Amino acid sequence: MASYPQNFRFGEFVGSILWLVFWVLIIVTLVGLPLVFIVLFYVPLPPIGDEVLTPYLFLTMVVDPSRTIPIVEHLMTTDLFRVAVFPGFTYGALIGGLTIFIERKFLAKMQLRVGPLYAGKIEGIFQLIADGLKLIAKEIIVPSGADKPIFWAAPIAFVSVSAAVVTLIPVAPGWVVADLDVGLLAVFAILGFFPLIALLFSWASNSKYPFIGGLRALHQMIAFEIPFILSALSVVILSGTLNLTGVVEAQLQSYWFIFFVPISAFVFYISSLAELERIPFDLPEAESEIVAGWLTETSGMIYGLLQLGSYIKTYALAALFVVLFLGGWAGPQVFPQEFHTPLVDISPLYDPVAANATLWFTLKTFGMIMLFLLPRGISPRIRIDILLHTGWYKLIVLTFINMFIALALIYGGILGPGGLLVR
Amino acid sequence: MTSLEDKFEETKRLGLQIVRESEDERLMTLSVGPQHPGSGHFRFTIKLDGDYIVYCDPDPGYVHRGEEKMCEYRNFIQNIPHLERPVIHDSTNITYAYSLAVEELVGIEVPRRGQFIRAIASELNRQVYTLYWLAIYGIFLGHSTMFMWPTGDRELFIDLLEALTGARVTHAYNIPGGVRNDMPEGFRDRCLRQVHYFEKRLKEYEDIFYNNPLFRQRTEQVGVLTKDDAAKLGVTGSVVRASGIPYDIRKAEPYDIYNEIDFKVQYMKTGDSFARSYTPFLDMRESCHIIEQLLDKMPQSGEVRAKLQPNPKGPPGEAYRRVESGRGALGFHIISDGTPKPYRVKISVGSFRNILALPYLLVGQRLADMPAIYWSLNYWPVEADR
Numbered sequence: 001m002a003s004y005p006q007n008f009r010f011g012e013f014v015g016s017i018l019w020l021v022f023w024v025l026i027i028v029t030l031v032g033l034p035l036v037f038i039v040l041f042y043v044p045l046p047p048i049g050d051e052v053l054t055p056y057l058f059l060t061m062v063v064d065p066s067r068t069i070p071i072v073e074h075l076m077t078t079d080l081f082r083v084a085v086f087p088g089f090t091y092g093a094l095i096g097g098l099t100i101f102i103e104r105k106f107l108a109k110m111q112l113r114v115g116p117l118y119a120g121k122i123e124g125i126f127q128l129i130a131d132g133l134k135l136i137a138k139e140i141i142v143p144s145g146a147d148k149p150i151f152w153a154a155p156i157a158f159v160s161v162s163a164a165v166v167t168l169i170p171v172a173p174g175w176v177v178a179d180l181d182v183g184l185l186a187v188f189a190i191l192g193f194f195p196l197i198a199l200l201f202s203w204a205s206n207s208k209y210p211f212i213g214g215l216r217a218l219h220q221m222i223a224f225e226i227p228f229i230l231s232a233l234s235v236v237i238l239s240g241t242l243n244l245t246g247v248v249e250a251q252l253q254s255y256w257f258i259f260f261v262p263i264s265a266f267v268f269y270i271s272s273l274a275e276l277e278r279i280p281f282d283l284p285e286a287e288s289e290i291v292a293g294w295l296t297e298t299s300g301m302i303y304g305l306l307q308l309g310s311y312i313k314t315y316a317l318a319a320l321f322v323v324l325f326l327g328g329w330a331g332p333q334v335f336p337q338e339f340h341t342p343l344v345d346i347s348p349l350y351d352p353v354a355a356n357a358t359l360w361f362t363l364k365t366f367g368m369i370m371l372f373l374l375p376r377g378i379s380p381r382i383r384i385d386i387l388l389h390t391g392w393y394k395l396i397v398l399t400f401i402n403m404f405i406a407l408a409l410i411y412g413g414i415l416g417p418g419g420l421l422v423r
Numbered sequence: 424m425t426s427l428e429d430k431f432e433e434t435k436r437l438g439l440q441i442v443r444e445s446e447d448e449r450l451m452t453l454s455v456g457p458q459h460p461g462s463g464h465f466r467f468t469i470k471l472d473g474d475y476i477v478y479c480d481p482d483p484g485y486v487h488r489g490e491e492k493m494c495e496y497r498n499f500i501q502n503i504p505h506l507e508r509p510v511i512h513d514s515t516n517i518t519y520a521y522s523l524a525v526e527e528l529v530g531i532e533v534p535r536r537g538q539f540i541r542a543i544a545s546e547l548n549r550q551v552y553t554l555y556w557l558a559i560y561g562i563f564l565g566h567s568t569m570f571m572w573p574t575g576d577r578e579l580f581i582d583l584l585e586a587l588t589g590a591r592v593t594h595a596y597n598i599p600g601g602v603r604n605d606m607p608e609g610f611r612d613r614c615l616r617q618v619h620y621f622e623k624r625l626k627e628y629e630d631i632f633y634n635n636p637l638f639r640q641r642t643e644q645v646g647v648l649t650k651d652d653a654a655k656l657g658v659t660g661s662v663v664r665a666s667g668i669p670y671d672i673r674k675a676e677p678y679d680i681y682n683e684i685d686f687k688v689q690y691m692k693t694g695d696s697f698a699r700s701y702t703p704f705l706d707m708r709e710s711c712h713i714i715e716q717l718l719d720k721m722p723q724s725g726e727v728r729a730k731l732q733p734n735p736k737g738p739p740g741e742a743y744r745r746v747e748s749g750r751g752a753l754g755f756h757i758i759s760d761g762t763p764k765p766y767r768v769k770i771s772v773g774s775f776r777n778i779l780a781l782p783y784l785l786v787g788q789r790l791a792d793m794p795a796i797y798w799s800l801n802y803w804p805v806e807a808d809r
Contacts, residue, residue: 110568111570279567288461288794289793290790376567378635381565381637383792384791
């Protein structure tokens with residue numbers, strides 16, 4: 001049987017290819033090359049090392065890949081790289097995406113299921129991509145009577161605010177987008193935007209269930225904001241700084257703060273769960289009561305963006321826990337000092353300290369994320385009056401207990417400058 | 424609001440007041456269902472004052488299929504497959520009551536082995552239903568593991584019933600005169616093995632769900648139905664047993680083989696949502712003992728079905744028989760005019776009686792308690808609509 005079309009003619013086939021080549025050549029020479037030269041002429045290009053970036057340098061890179069190394073090295077020092085790629089958005093979004101997959105498999109194992117299985121052949125590793133494509137392909141339905149500008153803006157604001165928290169997290173020594181002196185304060189200031197966005201979005205949806213969900217989100221986040229901040233305050237007392245890098249360095253000089261203020265760590269963990277709207281604190285999205293809470297009217301990529309934002313937020317809060325209580329990037333050195341690869345030597349890009357710090361930081365963050373995921377398998381949803389009672393009475397009292405312990409440690413000369421346990 | 428009469432008056436007054444003050448801005452009307460993840464094929468309109476429910480109006484009838492009328496156009500045997508549609512998860516029990524009533528009308532005696540097999544199928548199906556109910560109760564309270572575990576363990580009993588009857592969910596196994604076919608070989612050992620495994624699993628359910636402090640906080644002292652109120656409203660099954668009345672049709676009016684079986688009627692005294700959710704769990708444990716006893720006492724051989732005419736008919740008259748289903752008393756009232764088709768069939772289901780308590784229990788509770796109370800009433804919307 002012929003596997004090609006019956007009316008296939010070889011001459012036409014060759015002709016069509018030649019025709020295509022002809023047009024590509026015409027367009028490249030008449031449009032592409034002038035554009036390139038206009039750009040080169042008017043846009044000042046940065047010098048890379050000793051050389052000026054020219055089209056000829058690009059050509060040499062094609063021939064000798066090792067010449068790209070200085071360019072990459074230069075790129076890695078730019079702010080754009082930090083914001084968009086490594087300690088910033090892409091890193092956070094990758095960990096967030098991985099969290100979705102891990103959550104589904106982890107929860108499935110707890111519940112005697114298999115979880116995602118088919119997409120990607122091996123244990124459904126491409127499930128996230130398949131879901132993302134599905135969400136992009138779906139129609140976005142905006143309810144009639146919705147406040148359209150806010151309805152469209154809120155999901156984008158949600159992701160942006162989540163990403164803004166990520167920028168404040170120091171991943172490795174020197175690897176932080178914004179190393180503010182008031183870093184911890186800035187984190188809580190940014191986290192204060194979330195209930196606002198939830199309420200605005202729910203109100204803009206012009207529907208009853210989202211409205212109830214938005215009000216619940218507001219109540220919940222305000223009730224847990226105070227124990228959240230107070231639990232971090234004992235860490236500030238111990239380290240003497242609000243700078244997150246400074247907090248990590250204070251722990252490098254003594255021991256992890258979770259050993260000194262475990263109750264604060266516990267309160268921080270509980271408040272993070274509430275902040276993330278995860279079970280048992282998923283009241284704003286309580287399915288059997290208020291359909292999907294403030295997410296009821298979302299569809300397509302609006303839902304996708306809100307989910308992306310909430311998983312980036314999960315990463316940010318887990319990372320914040322690691323920075324505050326688990327010693328940040330502290331850990332034994334596992335990477336070798338020198339690292340040479342055959343063919344293309346990437347050793348100029350290789351920084352053993354940063355690589356080691358990133359490894360330990362990522363591992364600890366994943367451990368914390370697993371702890372955030374765990375209650376979903378073992379706990380029912382809490383009721384709002386119990387939640388508010390827990391937030392306003394119990395947790396605040398617990399944080400005060402640990403704050404006094406922290407003060408005693410400082411004034412007793414155990415921690416702090418010149419303390420007994422400071423190395 | 425203490426007694427039922429007070430509550431009733433209060434609800435009526437509020438209802439009138441709300442109709443009058445429909446423009447009241449304090450109140451928010453929520454239509455829960457029929458397209459709501461927490462309602463089923465059922466709707467209830469609730470009015471909220473802040474977080475509190477002040478008024479509830481149940482509105483069943485979205486899946487009314489006219490089962491009773493359909494019965495009048497088919498003969499006694501043809502009625503079996505469509506009568507199990509209202510509760511496909513408990514299909515053996517609903518045909519059980521029908522078969523008992525028809526047998527009384529036609530005047531036939533079921534062979535002893537047939538009676539035992541009927542009871543075994545009925546108990547297995549009760550487990551299937553209660554596990555499904557428990558799974559939904561779990562997910563209603565946000566406990567997703569409690570949704571997956573019972574749904575998984577339910578497969579064990581579905582497999583047993585498939586081996587016994589040939590169908591996974593709609594068995595059409597009880598027919599007037601006995602059961603359709605005998606047990607397969609090796610069924611006894613398989614059944615005992617799985618029941619023993621399931622008894623171990625029940626302990627794990629208790630650990631992860633019923634002993635969970637958050638679950639206790641959410642259900643204890645929520646939606647309390649007192650003993651007197653339960654009797655006045657006429658609720659049945661696990662709901663009445665949770666309120667402290669040990670009433671079980673299997674004990675009160677033993678049918679078939681149940682007077683030879685030694686079992687306790689499980690009941691609790693508090694009458695809150697926790698008791699209503701825990702009583703079916705205790706029933707499942709008791710059901711396991713019943714299945715073990717039935718398998719021990721069963722005659723090893725014999726007929727399973729009495730021979731009937733191709734088109735059985737009895738003298739003119741009427742019969743009312745009922746059984747204990749997963750949701751409580753399930754009765755069939757059949758009137759025959761002497762022809763092979765029933766003149767009138769009335770199905771009395773437990774679901775509909777239990778939902779009568781909903782407006783009284785919801786008023787004064789929080790919105791978050793709505794699923795905890797609603798599903799604890801052991802209500803199956805499709806069965807109530809018939």
